[in-house]
Amino acid sequence: EVHLLESGGGLVQPGGSLRLSCAASGLTFSTYAMTWVRQGPGKGLEWVSTISGRGGSTYYADSVKGRFTISRNNSKKTLLLQMNSLRAEDTAVYYCAKELGYCTSISCFRYFDSWGQGTLVTVSS
Amino acid sequence: SYELTQPPSVSVSPGQTARITCSGDALPNQHAFWYQQKPGQAPVLVIYKDSERPSGIPERFSGSSSGTTVTLTISGVQAGDEADYYCQSTDTIDPYPVLFGGGTKLTVL
Numbered sequence: 194e195v196h197l198l199e200s201g202g203g204l205v206q207p208g209g210s211l212r213l214s215c216a217a218s219g220l221t222f223s224t225y226a227m228t229w230v231r232q233g234p235g236k237g238l239e240w241v242s243t244i245s246g247r248g249g250s251t252y253y254a255d256s257v258k259g260r261f262t263i264s265r266n267n268s269k270k271t272l273l274l275q276m277n278s279l280r281a282e283d284t285a286v287y288y289c290a291k292e293l294g295y296c297t298s299i300s301c302f303r304y305f306d307s308w309g310q311g312t313l314v315t316v317s318s
Numbered sequence: 319s320y321e322l323t324q325p326p327s328v329s330v331s332p333g334q335t336a337r338i339t340c341s342g343d344a345l346p347n348q349h350a351f352w353y354q355q356k357p358g359q360a361p362v363l364v365i366y367k368d369s370e371r372p373s374g375i376p377e378r379f380s381g382s383s384s385g386t387t388v389t390l391t392i393s394g395v396q397a398g399d400e401a402d403y404y405c406q407s408t409d410t411i412d413p414y415p416v417l418f419g420g421g422t423k424l425t426v427l
Contacts, residue, residue, distance in 0.1 A: 238353070238404050240415055240417070288361070299347050301408070302349050302351075302367075303416055306363050306366075308362070310359075311360055
């Protein structure tokens, strides 16, 4: 059974930095792309960033591009999210998720079959 | 990129059928995925590829697609099905960004 456990959340002032971690078990970690999804208080789900299995490709939402950096350590089965220049609107529960993907003749698709329990990031002075 | 639109809320009585829709202009050419999120918990995948059910998800959950709308149907709704439900798809050109609908609160009366 896949188990994902996030850590590193907390209270940070605007403009500050925070690094989130996600420890994975029960899967061949390097085989899968991994993703961060966040959910603001009382709001819906928002895709944040994805990294390929070997770490060679990374993708970011426009809202975090240039401020957040996703990375992974496959030997330690750990996913990371370095968050800099944090803003109040970054306040959210951050989930890590295991991604599955496939392609048809028309397009390629991504979805998430395993999620962690989330870690809360609060950006406030 | 385009948007996925869901009704904010759907209410049904126990034992009835709940239908939650998700609309998007690109959906005729895209697959959709559905997640259930109960209060204080992480999302759980309940439907993938429009209508496929992951192992462990009850047969009461089904998905369908027609034109620009995909639908999550929950038959014989139970109190435990009360949750937020989110549809998800991808951009028509690139696999990222991943797009989520705004979510639908299912209330079991």
